Each structure stands twice: as C-alpha cells, then as structure tokens.
Amino acid sequence: MAASGARSCSLSGLLPAQTSLEYALLDAVTQEEKDSLVYQYLQKVDGWEQDLSVPEFPEGLEWLNTEESISVYKDLCGKVVVLDFFTYCCINCIHLLPDLHALEHSYSDTDGLLIVGVHSAKFPNEKVLDNIKSAILRYNITHPVVNDADASLWQELEVSCWPTLIILGPRGNMLFSLIGEGHREKLFLYTSIALKYYKDRGQIRDNKIGIKLYKDSLPSSPLLFPGKVTVDHVSNRLVIADTGHHRILVVWRNGQIQYSIGGPNPGRKDGMFSESTFNSPQGVAIMDNIIYVADTENHLIRKIDLEAEMVSTVAGIGIQGTDKEGGAKGEEQPISSPWDVVFGRSVFYVDIFSLGQMLRNEIARSYGSEVQKDDILWIAMAGTHQIWAFLLDCGRLPKKNELKKGTCLRFAGSGNEENRNNSYPHKAGFAQPSGLSLASEDPWSCLFVADSESSAVRTVSLKDGAVKHLVGGERDPMNLFAFGDVDGVGINAKLQHPLGVTWDKKRNLLYVADSYNHKIKVVDPKTKNCTTLAGTGDASNVIGSNFTNSTFNEPGGLCIGENGQLLYVADTNNHQIKVMDLETKTVSVLPVLRSESAMVDGPFLAEKQKTLPRLPKSAPGIRLSPVAASPGQTLQFKLRLDLPSGTKLTEGAPSCWFLSAEGNEWLLQGQIPSGEIDSISSQPTISLQIPGDCLSLEAVLSISVFLYYCSADSSACMMKGILFRQPLQITDTQQDSIPPVELQCIF
Template sequence: MSTSAATPSAAARTPRTRAPELVGRRWVGTDGRALRLADLRGRFVLLDFWTSCCVNCLHVLDELRGLEERWAAELVVVGVHSPKFPHEAEPGVLDDAVRRYEVHHPVLDDADMTTWRAYAARAWPTLVLVDPTGYVVASLSGEGHADGLERLLGELVPEHEAAGTLVRGERLFTPLAEDADDDGLRFPSSVLPLPERLGGGLLVSDTGHHRLVVLDEDGRTVRRAVGGGGRGLVDGPAATARFAEPQGLCLLPADVAARTGVDVLVADTVNHAVRGVRLGADGGEVVTLAGTGRQLRRREGGGPALRQDLSTPWDVAWWDDQVVVAMAGVHQLWALEPGAAPADGTVRVLAGTSAEGLRDGDAEQAWFAQTSRLVPSADGAVLWVVDSETSALRRLERTGAPVDRSVHAVEDVRLANAAPVAAPGYRVTTVVGSGLFEFGDRDGEAGGALLQHPLGGAVLPDGSVAVADTYNGAVRRYDPTTGAVTTLVGDLAEPTGVAVVGEGEAAELVVVESRAHRVLRLPLTAGRVVGGSAGSVERPPTPLAPGAVALRVRFTPPTGQHLDDRWGSPVRVLVSATPADLLAAGDGAGEELGRDLVLRGTPGTRGVLHVSAQAAACDAPADGADDDALLGAACHLYQQDWGIPVVLGDDAPDELVLDLRGV
C-alpha cells in the first residue's frame, strides 16, 4: 500500500457515524452534573480518551490548552478517562489527576470503559471530534494533532455557521476544591538528601507548585524555595526562576559541580528541559543546561544541548561519568555531557529505539516504557532503571564494546543522529516485569514478582534496591544477591520517590507520598513477604480471523500539509506480538502504512498485537516556491503505539484498520 493510505476523497465516501452517548460512572469538573451530547448540540465536541499514567496523554493535555482557549465559544473539550491500571479506577484518584495536571474541562469517569467500547477506541490517547449536529468527523490516535485540529476547525466552523447549526456558548468547567495547603507541598514527586557542603536538609520536587523546596531533616519544615511557584521556563535567581512540573533530581559530584557551576540537576518535565541549580548563600540560581522548551517531534536527537528539543525528561542521574536522562516521552535514555558553561553541553541517545515496550539486549536495540527513575548502584557498575508502563525494574551495564553512536539503529531503519561519537556499549536486562499489560502486587522470586506502575527507587545500604511501587501504594525491596522481592511498607498514597538518610542502624527511609502531599521518614526494616495477586489490562479484544489479515493505518495529512518523501519514506510502522508466535508473518519494521499479516492460532486464541506508527507531514509551500522555502517548511510528526488485545475467530474480520489521523 502506498504511503497515502487515505485521501480526502476516500474519507468523504465514508458513511457518517452518529456519535454514541457519553456513559460512565460519574463526571468530574461539572459540579456533579451529568452531561449528555444533546446538552452540547450546536458546538463541536472533542473527546480526549486518556489515562493518567500515560505520558503521551499528558502531552495531549498540554497540546489542547491553546486550542481550548482559541475556540472556547465553539468547542467543548471533554476528557474521557478510561483507566489502564486498577488503581486509576479507585475513587478519588481521577479527581487528584485532574488537579495534578491542571485539567480545565469536564472529565467523564469511564471506569468500566463503557464509552471506550462505544467509540471503538484502541489506544491511549485517542481524540474524536464530533460536529455540532452530533456526527463524528475525525478520529485521531496519538499526539501531535493540535495543528491539524486547528486547521480542521478553521474549515468546519464557517461551514456550520453558514448552515445555522453552530451555537456558541461558554466554557464548561467547575474547578475542584483543593486539598493541599498553599504553603506546603502539592503532589511532590522526588526527594534528594543534600550533603553538609550544601547546608543539609531534603531537596524536594514540589511538582504541583512548579518549584523545588528545601525541607529540614524532619521532612515538614520548609527552609527555602527554589522557583517562584508559577508554571514557566525562566532562568535566573532562585526566587524568580520558574519550572513546569519538575520531577527527578540529581546531585552532581563536587568536582563536576565546581566545573559546571551547578550543584543539582532537575528534570523539568513539562518544559522538556534539564535545569541546573546552584544552591548558594546568596539565594542560588537556576540555569537551563539542555532543551529548548519545545517537545521533541523527530525520531533522532543529538548535538549541542541547548539547541536540541527534548521530550518529557522524567529523571536525571550521574552515572558512568555522564548525566543520564530518562527521556520518558520517547521511551529512551539519553546522555548529557555538561560543559564549563551551559552553551558547551552536548546530548546524545544512550539507549532505546523509541519503541515503547520491554525488550532486553544491546542498549541501542532495547525498548523502554516511560522510564521514571534512574538509580546508580553504590559501586557505579549498574544503573537501575524503573520503567513505569511495564511495571518493571531493569538494569543497565557497560559491556566494554565501543559503539558508533553517530548512527542510531531502529530495527532495520538507520537514522542520522549526530557527528561520529565513539561511546561505550551498554546492555539492558530485566529483573522484575514482563510487559506493557502485565502487572500486580506479588512478592517472591523476582521472575514472578509483580509491580503496578512504579515511579521511584533508591539503593539501600546493603546494596538492594527500594522501589516506590506507586499504584500498589507500597515500597518494595529487590535483593540482587537472592533474587527476591519483599515489601518494606504498604498503605501509602502513591509513593513516587524514596531515599535513604543516616547510616548503619540509624538509617531511615524517606518516602515521598505524592497524593498525601507529604514526605515521611520511616524505619528501614528487613521487609515482609506477601503473596499478592496478578493482573493484566482488561480491554475488549478485537476479533480477527486466523491466517491472513490486512493491516491498514489510515493517515490523512491536515489541509496545507503533505507527506514529504524527498529524503526517503515519511512513514514508519513497526509490528510485533505477545506472544511472539501469534505472528506467523508480517512482524518487524516497514516504510508503508499497510501490510499483510498472518496470525497463527485457532478460534479462541488470544494475544496482543503491538503496532507503532509514525508519519511526518510538512507544511506545503506556495506554488512555485524555491528550494529554500521547501527546506524551511515546518514539519509535524504524528505517532502512536497501539497494544491491541485480539481473539481469533472463524467468522471474524480479516482486516484491521487503525486511525492515526482518520478524517
């Protein structure tokens, strides 16, 4: 199939679909009022199917903010929260997610995924645009669609205005009452014990207040704040600098701090930047060391750190004489080498192909899934990696074999990355976790142990690893010498960060309890073994026929954009399956939006098809434009990873159609 898998004329022949009713457990942000599509008739309705654990969903929340403002009278954005993990369906968790991520539109609590099924959603995030007469006019998967939606509304709003079907109105949203104190913490995420040379105390990412705070050792008293408390990207004196949902923290070695002029690094998540903080007696200072403030929209990356876009850096760690950055937004690990001045730093891809999932092996071919915490071992031989979306604990080690990282290999597609770099090779192995859709709450032998969306970690004095098992509300312990997982403490409100203070018998565990807006100090006990339970993501399976199945990914570029193949194929599709033998043919990477699959099995066979699609569309220059105009045209990357549960059946369809951008 050609790369133009869908065209406007083909889309125009598609029968019109009446939007199904919005049905769920309750509504958030409406003051208890249940909304019906009939209540919204006359306005465009954009349904945003999301789940609070998904980094791509968080990207979409940010992308939609401007769209909501510009089309406030004509457009109603409605979040449909269809949870991936059981914890996300617990009462109150969605309310806190709306507060945490500053969602300012109504959200349907689709705890049983009723509306998800009605709209045949297959991935987080999915966007569905409904016109003022109640018909679906677009179905979009993944992120990066704000520009296309802007253009689509620019076309459709005048049409409905002329037809008399458009009725403008006020924005629909009732803010939720806050349960965090203004002068305390709000959804904190990470904690870093400071050495005496920096004044001691605990440095905490006060994520919900967009700042850092230094607490006394008791974890309660605020000594000082770093950041003015408002969302933004502003360098300068600590009192006026600004962050946007800062997460991970990293203490630089004293000699590196002296060379670079900063003491602590911060993963400034929503600013897509790595910031440096100098904690001086004069109040301190904040500087940007990597990132431009824009989200990375291309597959490759590397070069001068301040000229390189990043994608949701979630954590930072000093390991193997470099700063390792958990680039959660593209499911990779990057390396930052800071210079003597901010402008001198460089970045490059260290590990990961950008495919989301769990695959071990050589670092350049490994798969990660929203890495949330990086924990160097005491001897520096291992970097422990906490992957939230695969509920996994993994390890990165140097192999000693040099790798030319000037070219970053993604399956059989090789992408130019940066100038030739001779860098050490690394290898990834998994000790706890088995995939994107398997999770649970189980101690025991590591191969059978289960976590649920962990977000934090720390090395304990005996060399074992404490994991903040966030959605299980626990801190777990993995012992590399015995290969066993035990539980240190439970009944916590979303622990997201852990650290150790003190030594010997006086050592204590510091835990960031994010939903409780506090930091706890707890005794460091040996732990207990719990039997626990296993689970998997429960979504309705898609029936497919055994044998030959045609996969079609539909993509229609927005008006004014086109697929540009001047430097090769502008699309990429990667297909795999769990279990792997479900696919008898059709797996691997390709440069077309359609391919033939062969599914192995008999009626009743179940599995998961993993489809990752990317399409790059560029703004179309005016007719007769010269080469400079072509080279300068803005380009947009559309991408989505689907994990589709399937069940084989004799009378099931032999075609699977996925909408990357179906209009």
C-alpha cells in the same frame, strides 16, 4: 444507550474519507487550500446517509469538573466537541494536554467548542475516581472529564490506543479522529473549520456548560504532589521537587526550608532565584551545591547554583523533541519529558572497578580523587522511552568515542515503547522510564530503572550498556499489561506502574516506589526476590505504628539518607515527604515549614504575612478564661512544654508560635530555642503589649504552637500542634498588672 433514532457507529466508518483528506492536505501549499479541503470534506461527510452519530454517555458514570453529568444529545447539541480518550499515566496523553489547553484558550463553549476528557484506564488503580481527581489537579485539566472505568464508550467506538481524539459535530456526529500525539496543526485546522462550517449553517449554539472545577476545592498545603526527593549527603539537606507548586525546595532535615526556587505558577525562566520558574519539575540530583532538575513539562534539564543563587538551562530547547539519537550540545538538543536524573561516572572511571584491587589503588594514587568524580548526568527520558546522558565533563560512554563536555545523547533504548531487553543498549526498549538509581560498586555497576508502563524494574550496565530484566513485567517485549501486586522472584513478582527506585549500598538492596499499588517494595538484586516493605495497599494517609500498617498514595520518588538509616519517600498524592526508619521500622512525616528569613519578630499587619502555617486537623483546641487589659499594658503567656519522656526539641528545628487577633490586625510570631525548656522556670514566654489604636474593644487571641521534637538519639522526629484561644476585653479603665497566663502543652 444512544439517543432515540441514533445508531452507534465506530471509527472505521470515517477511515477511508479521512485518509483521502490527509493525502490531499499533503499536497496543499497555502492555508487557504487546506481550509478549503477540510470544508469540502465536511460537506461530504455531513451529507452522508451513513449514520455517524456516537452513542450517548452511559448512565451512572462519574463526572468531574462539571456541575452535573453531561448528555451528548442535550448538553452538547449545537457544539463541536473534542473527545479526548486518555489514561492519566500515559506520557503520550500528557504530551497532548498543552495542545488541548491551547485549543481551549482559542475557543470557548460560547464559541461552540467543548473538550470532554474520556478517562479509559489502563491500570486498575486509574479507575478509582479519587486518583483521577488527583491527576486532574496535577495536570491542570479544566474541561469536563468522565470516568469511563469499564471502557464502555472506548469499546463502542473501537478506540484502540491512548491518546485518541474524536471530533464531533453539533448533532453528535463523528467528523475526525486523531490517534496518538503530535497532531496539533490538524487539531486546530479541523476544529476551526468545523466551527466555521456549522456556524455558516446556523447549527452552533452559544450556551455555556456548567463547569465546577475540582481544583477550586483543593486545600492549602506546604507541598503539592511532590514527585521526587534526594539527599545532599554533605550538608544533610533534602531537595524536593514540589511538582504541583512548580518549584524546587531545599530543606533542612527538620523540615525548615532553606531555599524555595520557582512557583507557584508554571513558567520557563532562568536567572536569579526570585525570578526563575519551572513547569512540573520531577527528578532532582545534588552535588557540591549544584542541583540538576528534570524540568519535565518544559522538556529541559535545569541547573541550580545554590552559591550564586542562579538558575540556568543546560539541556533542551523548551519544546518537546522527537530526536531519539541526540549528540548536540545540551542547550541545542531537543529532549522529551525528562522524568528523573542521577549522577554517574563515564566509562573510564567505571571500568577501573573491574580491575584488581592493587591496580585500582595504583590508578587512584596516579589520578587522585578524580577517579571518583561524577561526570555524567543520567536522564530517564520518559517522553522517548530511553535513557540519555548529559556530559558534565569530557568523557566516554560504552562503545562511544571521547565526548565533549555539555553533549547530550541517547545511551540506551531504541525509542520504541517496549519491554525489550538486549545486550546492545540501542536495541533494547523501555516503556516510559520514570525513576533512576545508580549502583557504582562492584559487582553491580549499573543503573536501576523504574520502567513504569511495563510495570518492571530493569538494569542498564555501565560497563557495556546491556539492558536486563530484574523484577516485574513479563517476557513478551510487546506486552505492557503484565502488572499486579505479587511478591515473588524475578518475573513472578508483579508491580503496578512503579515510578521510583533507590539503591541502599549499606545493605545491597533496592527500594521501589510501587506507585499504583501504594506500597514501597524491596528487591535483592542478587536473588531477584521482591517483597513488600511498607504500605497496606490502600490509597490513604495513615501513619501507623510500623511499616506494615502505614499507608501511601501513589508514592513517586524515594532516596536513602542518614548513612542508610532513613528512607525518604515522596508520597505524591498525600502531598507529603514520609520518613521511614529502616532500623526501627517506623514511619513519620517530614514537617515542611518556611525559612528562618521569613520569621520576623514583633507585631505587624496580617496581610504582610503570606505563609502562616496551618495547624493539622488533629490539633487540639483549648479555650482559656477571658481576661481584660488596657492599651499599653503587657499580656504574658508562658508556654509549659511537657515533652514525652526520652524526647527533646529537635536541635535547630523551627518549633514556633504564632499569635493573631480576630477583630484586630495583630500578628506576632517567634521561635522556641531548644535550650529554653531545660527547667520549668525557663519556659518560653510570649509578651503582647496591647496597642493604643485597637480596631475593636473585643478580640479573640489565637495562639498556634508548632512543636518539633525527636527521640534522644534523633532517630525519629515528630510534630505536635496546639491551638489556644484567649478572649480579650480591651478597656479604657486602667487595670492592675495582669498575671501571666499559662499555656500547658501536654503530650
């Protein structure tokens, strides 16, 4: 409801005057001329008899990043306000955020400026407050956000697209509107002159708005919004885009980190691993110790050389590009929000698969292993709604001449945001493609594309570039609202904003991260039948006994590993990598721990240990009987590990213990080799010599035990955490030898 005496209005009332202003600005040469034109415009619209006041925020709306709900005519009175109408899946809305961050850096609420995000959802999943909270954390939004779930304010002001900015004066009066992205200069011009205009009239107030950032309540986690995951099939490692921590992890199959590259803060820097930085990386692809990364918010493709331990840039210039053709050398070619990458082969190598077997064998004998060489990096360019290619070697694309190594160019997609299929790749239209997977074997020979905004999965032929529909979406190429959660065939199947796909060449099946339905779907491309493989549809984190009763929360990426047995899922909003066993139909969580190089034996000051793992909340706590000891004496703890029948400690996994002392600065740590529990007599032992310079005569020892074990055939891995608490009295009186304390870990 509008404030007393205020009538609601729409954007159409501003359109004629603002259009005249923008035409005049095109002819202005100097900054002084532009400033003067905007100032004169404000004098005109500020004195209108026509009421341009906006309605009050409806009561009962949910607010984030604030101490309480905000009123237009109480809290925002005396402020120049930028209303950002957005929905968190929209790539154009994401592109606008750096402009808003820069504006907030230039002006604060005490200067008289406030930005308010008005979240008006496209998808039903985006109306849920917890999901908006996750998006606010992912994109580091620090201004107030209101959940306009029913789009009431959107409709009242006749907003028609995402994103739309509406700039208000200090009386809640509309001044300007900016539709779409790419208006940074106008945004800064309009807001700065509006602040000056109303300050000259004494109408700006410097009161602060009560801000309470949701991100301050975020718990510590080894992973933060992981976006994509891929498998190194040679060395059995995983590469994880730890998107929220702005880093890339190379992880052994047991969860132990081999390399952590980048993070924890966003940045853009090449060089040694210790100094390199990323900004919300998403897609990752690995081959021969080289990782390529879709460094999404830096608008770059980065290359990680694991042997040299170096990061370099191979495509992009570091700012968002608008070029929809490409063709320049990679590091000179502007690109826009690359979201996924996958290796493939140029047309020469692909075309041989359409030949007869005898001819293929003859070519293979003539060219050797080079026939199998992956010489193209395919890119899901979400920002321009296209599929691009980066040439890792000289090669050809369909209907293209020979291309030089390092060339980066458009392969498919007009650049229009559409769900348009076409036999000519440049006439097809995508809508924020966000996931790629390649099927090189005959008869598929295609890229599978998770086309998120059309809620469809599409295919792009590697032989001629033809773009075809597989499942989801709808026939009208302009309708991007055909979404749902329906198992079915082809267009009768419905998805909701899928973000990831991976091809299972063992079974000839495609797996889909159906993100906003919180499910993993499986598609038979031969029949176009799409069914639910795992997930209840609830956005939660339940590790059930099988696929159907386990849950996910906006899974964003997935990949096949272990010869087709395991499906790894980047369960983004649960901050986990889930492991799905396609043979046993069970789900587990990949434990992610620090690297072996961080493991240091012996006591040292606690502040030197910065990566102590946290026990899960479900870990049992066991309090032991108090013991007394003198400085110099040794206290021993024997771990008795009673593993479940038919299981063993994971080979090479970092099963470990940590001993710390409350009241003293002690910290011991060590690993539990798998060979140490073959018999009861050889149980692992923790030895602590009481230091001579204790800070306190009383302490409580905390012994955290992390055990990683697997089934006898290593097909499923599990983790168990236990906390033992040992009260300790330190006395100057010499004590007799202290019998070992048994720590029994029962499963």
